[in-house]
Amino acid sequence: MSIAAFIRDSVLRPRLSKARCLVVYDPAKLYRAIVISLADEETTVVDASEHGIESREKALQSFISLARIGAGVPAGLVVYVPSSPPKSDHERTLDPYAIYTACGAVFPDGDGDEYLSLCLKAKPDHVSEIRRLFEANPVPSFELVDNIGGGVGYPTLRTILKVDSARNILLALLAPSERQREGLKGNDAWIGEAKSLFKAALGLKLATKGKSWSAVADELWRFLLFSEFVLDLPGTLPPSLQAVPHTDTGAYALVFDLCEALRNDNRTRQTYIDRAEQIERELNLPAACSDMTDLGKLDTFPFEERTFLHMAVSALKSDQLDDARFVVDQHKNSVWLGKGESQAQWGLVAAGLRLVTACEDAERNLVGYANSLDALIEQYTLSLREIDRLQREFEQALGEYVSLEPVVDDVADHVRKRYARVAQKIQTIFIKHLEKEGWPPHGLLPNINLFDKLVAPLLTDRSKRVAYFLVDALRYELGLELNRQLTDAGTTSIQAVSAQLPTVTPVGMASLLPGAAKKLSVMREGKDIIVSFDGQRLTSVASRMKVFELLYGDRFAHMTLSEFNNGNNPTVADAVNLLVIRSTEVDSHLESNPDTTLGLVHQVLKGIRVAVHRLKKAGFTDVVIATDHGFFLNGHANAGDVCTKPGAGDWIVVHDRALLGTGSGDEQSFVVPAEKLGIRGDFECFAAPRSLAPYRRGVRFFHGGASLQEAIVPAITVALQDQSVHETSVAIVRLSYKSGVKRITTRLPVVDLSVECTDMFGQGLDVEILLEAHDRHGNVIGEARKGDPVDPATGTLKLQPGQEKQVTIRMDMEFEGKFTLKAFNPVTLTAYASIDLETDYAV
Structure with a gap:
């Protein structure tokens, strides 16, 4: 195979096939003809060395066309740029083709794409000649490189294996197909050629006397993988390993190329894993290298992956975030993540790293949005809610973590404390403004007005059919995730609204009823509270649904989310143009056991998404999704993480974080007149913890009180598009x-x-x-x-x-x-x- 054919077929085409978009930078103008030869009916090649503006336009048009498929539409785009690739962010902003590298692949990409490295990979059996050629001429022509070695070598191996280069012969001998293996079994004439190839390409002098493929492959695998391990080591080998055969630095490019090819190919990945594990055991590498702290960059063997994981954990716990990020990024595509346990552990470390990084960013900027309640809420909806999302994802990863090896268990304590620290700082600012300014905030739509503002106007048009979702405990960051999922159903919008205090389900769900701003009140009944609506007690779902029924009659129907999604054709009468769909799954899952059920929250979002698309098929025109309250995940709770109730006063415990009655506040609880917090009824004051802690021990999921997580909630509207819009x-x-x-x-x-x-x-x-x-x-x-x-x-x-x-x-x-x-x-x-x-x- 010529060097040009090798670069085209073994480097550029696979990269293009995987990414569909490839940018080739070539300041020496070596590869232009190769790139041009990639053009065919399915691939567009844009040559940026000709007609600069026209080339940019052609590249953009071709890139846009990748989003469509059909006759005459290209399946790939290659852009040839006769200049050096940008190295800094500033250079990338000046490069009109950098956008395509962000969306696709780039060449060259790393030291392995240097011209010398490519030649060494293409002709691994002629390393010395190629290096001498490059010493005399730093950029030899393709013709000079092709002339090295003369005629066709290794004819028996080429015939048996049906491959055309020394590199591909080596790959086939390492992991042959069934047909190739049968060919090797039936003929041992290839042994002599293989010995010559191993010596010339890798410096391996085959020691085995066996003439079977398995005996040769065992020695070749051991030599290859141990060579990569040695070449990657910054220091020297321990004494017990110094006698193990391995190649010298001259074959590094080929060794790394072969190992990467074996690791990255689905057909050979499992073979690589099995061989590496076997060789690690044979050489007892973990024990031999137990005193080594720097194993380089690669994880050729599984014990190295464990070492790198410990490094990432240690850096994270020491708040050396850049170091932790470097290790995580370097190993995010490790072959050892093919083991589910390893993937889960690295995933947990990565989730913790993202959360700690976000906490640091939020804490640095706290002063900038601490001036008022409106400013704090605006910042929460724009960015601070991200730390809640990342915390939920970390707790979810922790809840799903299954392993007999507790290598990352202590990450949880560090990450949780880091989140708790910044969350409490934000909470302190929030309570300070709440006591001063009251609730609901002026800049947000309150839940008590939500139905009248978002739903009732739609129902004035009798041609519209509206689905009104009442979702229990859909906090704001989850609402954003849900809104993102619904963009393919129609025109969506989401806004932050203020939950009614206290943030408990009976009050919150009643606040979403028609006319709640005037009719809702919270009343004392013995040692408990009841919700009153226009003088009537609301004590159940049925009593709340009765409010809709009295107002809309047979135009109204209601069911649960599971009832609507079960079966192929949910029964909704044609006369119904207000359908209330209720979901309590988030709250019920997390109330029961948040440590293990947090992962089920996505099932609720999936169910809502499925329901919205079914509503579209059923002829509904609009969807409004509302919620009664948010929640706080108290993952960092410990035995002493509890708030003491105010000692003086007459209080009724509404929930884990809310009291109604009379009395005064203290260092742990704040007390505000109920009227100042928008609470109508016969209670004088509302009390709640100043901190993010409940009045009861051991609670890891709670709501009821006042925090951004509990009281800022989403309202989502969807104008459903006609079903024919998206096939x-x-x-x-x-x-x-x-x-x-x-x-x-x-x-x-x-x-x-x-x-x-x-x-x-x-x-x-x-x-x-x-x-x-x-x-x-x-x-x-x-x-x-x-x-x-x-x-x-x-x-x-x-x-x-x-x-x-x-x-x-x-x-x-x-x-x-x-x-x-x-x-x-x-x-x-x-x-x-x-x-x-x-x-x-x-x-």
């Missing part, structure tokens, strides 16, 4: 487990997921996929583990055509037996692909 999308999804293995031996198996082709381009390039494991009765007994690449809020992941991802499936601890893993469209719940598997756990 049903079709995606060809491939799903596999270890190249066809049918039994899983871990409760965190990692599956390979890819999208090969799709027509889902009218709404963007991404194909959204929901992964679930079902038993033979259709029960969900496993889900994709939330965290990169799976969205923690939706439980789904998005892939572009040509992309491949490894996804960890978290199996139910109690389940064993046969099951089906399915890839779904998360909106229609139609299956893209499925595989049948069975558990085979070691007892």
Whole structure:
């Protein structure tokens, strides 16, 4: 194979195939002809060396056309730029083609793409000659490189393996296909050629006397992987390993290239993992290297991945965030993340790192938005709510963390304390302004006016059909996630609104009724409270729904979210133009056990999303989604993390964080006149903790009191589009487990997921996929583990055509037996692909 053909077929084409967009920077003007040769019916090549403005326009038009598929539409774009690639952010802002590198791939990308490295990879059996050529001429022509070595070498190996370069011969000998392995079995004439190739390319003098492929492969694998380990080490080998054969630095480019190819190819990845684990055991590497603290950058062997994980944990706990981020980023694509346990641990560290970083940013800027209640709330809705989202995702990752090795368990304490510190600082500012300014804030729509402002005006038009979702405990950051999911259903908008105090369900749900601003009050009844609405006691869901029924008659109907989503055709009479859909799942899940049920929150969002699309099919025109209150996740709670009730006064405990009655405040609780906080009724004062702690010990999920997390909530409106606007999308999804293995031996198996082709381009390039494991009765007994690449809020992941991802499936601890893993469209719940598997756990 010529050097030009090698660069085109082994470097540029695979990169283009994976990313669909490739920018080639070439200041020496070596590769122009190769790039031009990539043009075909499916690939557009833009040559930026000609007609600068026209080239930019052509590149932009071709890039936009990648979002469509069909006759005459390119499947790939290559931009040739005859200059050096930008190295700094400033240079990238000046480069008109940098945008394509952000969305696609780039060449050169690292030292492995240097011209010398490419030549060494293309002709690994002629290392000395190539290095001598480059010493005499730093940029030799392709013709000079091609002339090295003369005729066709290794004819027997080329014939048996059906490959055309020394590099590909080495890869085939390391991991042959079934056909190649059969060819090697039937003929041992290749042994002599293999010995010559190993010596010339790697410096390996084959020691085995065996003439079988397995004997040769064992020695080649050990030499190759140990060579990469040695070449990556900054220091010297321990004495016990110094006699183990390995190559010298001259073969580094080839060694790294072969190992990367084996790790990155789905067909050979598992073989690499098995071989590396076996060689690590044979050489007893963990014990031999136990005193070494710097193992370089690569994790050739699994014990190195453990070492790097400990480094990341240590840096995070020491608040050396840049160091932790460097280690996490360097190993986010590690082959060892193919093990579900490792992926979960790295995911937990990455989630903790994101949260701690956000806390530091928020704490630095606290002074800038502490001047007023309105300023604080505005900043909360713009950015501070992000630390709540990241905290929820961290707690979710922690709740799903399953491992017998507690390597990252102590991360939780550090991260939780860091979040608690900044959350309490924000809370202190919030309470100070609340005591001074009262509630609800002037700049927000209060929940008591929400129905009259957002729903009632729609119902004046008898042609409109409105679905009004009443979702229990949908805090603001979750509302943003839900709004993001609903953008494909129509025109959406979200606004922050103020919850009614106290932030408990009976009061909050009543505040969402028609006319609540004038009719709602909270009254004393013995040692408890009741909600009164226009003089009538509201003590149940039925009594609240009666308010709608009296006002709208047969134009009104109500049901739960699960009732609406169960069955193919939910029964809603044509006369109904106000349908109330109720959901209590978030609150009930988190009230029961937030440590283990936080991961179920995304199921509620999924259910709402499915319901909205079904409403569109049923002829509804508008959706309004409201909630009674938010919540606080008290993950950092310990035995002493509790607030003492005010000692003096006459108080009724409304919930874990709210009192109504009379009395005075103290250092732990604030007391404000009820009227000043918008609470109508026969109570004089409202009291609540100043801190983010409840009046009861051991509570990890709470609401009822006053905090940004409890009292700032979302209101979402969706103007549904006609069903014909978006046709049903079709995606060809491939799903596999270890190249066809049918039994899983871990409760965190990692599956390979890819999208090969799709027509889902009218709404963007991404194909959204929901992964679930079902038993033979259709029960969900496993889900994709939330965290990169799976969205923690939706439980789904998005892939572009040509992309491949490894996804960890978290199996139910109690389940064993046969099951089906399915890839779904998360909106229609139609299956893209499925595989049948069975558990085979070691007892």
